Amino acid sequence: MKNATFARYHKKAVVIISISEYWSEALVRYVHPEAKQPKGAFKISLNLLKEF
Numbered sequence: 674m675k676n677a678t679f680a681r682y683h684k685k686a687v688v689i690i691s692i693s694e695y696w697s698e699a700l701v702r703y704v705h706p707e708a709k710q711p712k713g714a715f716k717i718s719l720n721l722l723k724e725f
Contacts, residue, residue: 679704681723690714
């Protein structure tokens with residue numbers, strides 16, 4: 674991954690893989706997933722993402 678865009682989701686760092694402005698969703702994955710967090714990519718609302 675050459676150019677990664679980072680954001681915060683529930684006070685944890687995530688990498689934004691892709692953004693769909695039409696659906697207002699982002700495909701993200703945690704930078705360092707913990708035990709109860711998903712290890713793969715998942716979709717969330719753009720409203721829930723915060724800038725670093």
